[in-house]
Amino acid sequence: MTDTAPLTRPQLRRLLRDARRALTPLQQRQAARGLYRQLAQHPLFRRARHIALYLPNDGEIDPRLLLREAQRRGKRTYLPVLHAWPRTHMVFQRFDAHEPLRPNRFGIAEPVINRKRQRPTWALDLILLPLVGFDEVGGRLGMGGGFYDRSLAYQSRRKGWKKPLLLGLAHECQKVERLTQASWDVPLKGTVSDGGWYLASAPEAATCI
Ligand SMILES: Nc1nc2c(c(=O)[nH]1)N(C=O)[C@@H](CNc1ccc(C(=O)N[C@@H](CCC(=O)O)C(=O)O)cc1)CN2
Numbered sequence: 001m002t003d004t005a006p007l008t009r010p011q012l013r014r015l016l017r018d019a020r021r022a023l024t025p026l027q028q029r030q031a032a033r034g035l036y037r038q039l040a041q042h043p044l045f046r047r048a049r050h051i052a053l054y055l056p057n058d059g060e061i062d063p064r065l066l067l068r069e070a071q072r073r074g075k076r077t078y079l080p081v082l083h084a085w086p087r088t089h090m091v092f093q094r095f096d097a098h099e100p101l102r103p104n105r106f107g108i109a110e111p112v113i114n115r116k117r118q119r120p121t122w123a124l125d126l127i128l129l130p131l132v133g134f135d136e137v138g139g140r141l142g143m144g145g146g147f148y149d150r151s152l153a154y155q156s157r158r159k160g161w162k163k164p165l166l167l168g169l170a171h172e173c174q175k176v177e178r179l180t181q182a183s184w185d186v187p188l189k190g191t192v193s194d195g196g197w198y199l200a201s202a203p204e205a206a207t208c209i
């Protein structure tokens with residue numbers, strides 16, 4: 001990747017979104033399979049019972065193989081659902097195979113909102129986050145809505161926060177040298193790409209999470 005340091009967040013977002021949208025359908029399928037191989041047998045995925053994922057949009061790496069695998073293994077799976085009001089709010093809602101989906105205001109498929117099927121973020125084991133850009137120290141650049149940061153803000157202020165584990169999912173081409181972090185950015189434990197793992201913690205700490 002070229003030097004992205006002089007770019008503003010919106011400029012960097014545009015560059016990286018263009019890069020992931022330029023991937024061919026074949027490259028996307030290969031990346032999705034690569035991601036599945038990185039995660040499906042990993043203890044962090046195997047141990048998690050309540051997992052939030054997302055449905056791919058705008059060239060994002062596709063986690064649907066993992067979604068189906070989690071459901072096959074009897075795990076509970078959740079998707080982000082946007083609130084109509086307040087418009088800045090997002091929740092995680094249970095999603096089972098073959099459940100009907102509707103496009104949200106950004107055109108991303110999501111389950112029909114249903115309070116009874118929502119789960120608070122602190123009660124999730126693992127959140128696999130979509131991202132536009134990432135770095136090796138837990139930095140995440142998202143679509144710019146602040147939805148994930150806001151839904152995790154309460155927890156990130158608590159001491160000794162262990163759950164949920166936050167892992168970004170990305171194409172290799174979304175990696176940048178260093179992202180400047182905003183005060184509200186919630187750091188990731190790491191990011192998994194089709195090519196490998198980028199854990200933000202020291203390797204000795206990473207083995208016991
Ligand atoms: N797959 C997926 N689902 C997700 C997210 C995500 O990043 N990926 N989100 C992560 O937060 C939330 C949705 N956030 C989003 C924020 C901005 C745009 C977006 O396309 N913005 C357009 C302007 C659209 C408009 O205003 O009509 C743009 O910037 O071009 C999309 C999703 C919840 N669900």
Ligand SMILES: Nc1ncnc2c1ncn2[C@@H]1O[C@H](COP(=O)(O)OP(=O)(O)OP(=O)(O)O)[C@@H](O)[C@H]1O
Pocket residue numbers: 140141142143144145146147148149150153182184185
């Ligand atoms: N905890 C928070 N409380 C209030 N506002 C917030 C919070 N987190 C983020 N925001 C607002 O959201 C806006 C977008 O933030 P940012 O650019 O970091 O989004 P993002 O992480 O790229 O998006 P997303 O998480 O939706 O993919 C910011 O301008 C900020 O004002």
